[in-house]
Amino acid sequence: MRAKCMLCDRIDELNDESPLAKKLRNRPIHTYLCPACYERITVRTIERWETGKFRIHHKKQKKDESFI
Numbered sequence: 001m002r003a004k005c006m007l008c009d010r011i012d013e014l015n016d017e018s019p020l021a022k023k024l025r026n027r028p029i030h031t032y033l034c035p036a037c038y039e040r041i042t043v044r045t046i047e048r049w050e051t052g053k054f055r056i057h058h059k060k061q062k063k064d065e066s067f068i
Contacts, residue, residue: 001025005034 048054
């Protein structure tokens with residue numbers, strides 16, 4: 001299976017039986033990142049976490065009081 005990196009447009013050949021290829025084939029919402037882009041994003045995310053200014057924004061869930 002051929003997969004194109006969404007950041008650098010590099011085309012890689014994936015084994016058809018690999019879990020990543022199956023995930024890309026069965027769920028088109030998933031995107032492919034080449035190993036170089038994936039590593040670069042991982043390193044930069046860790047650097048941002050270490051600054052202390054990195055926040056993950058989650059939606060606040062409302063508590064349903066009828067079940068209490």
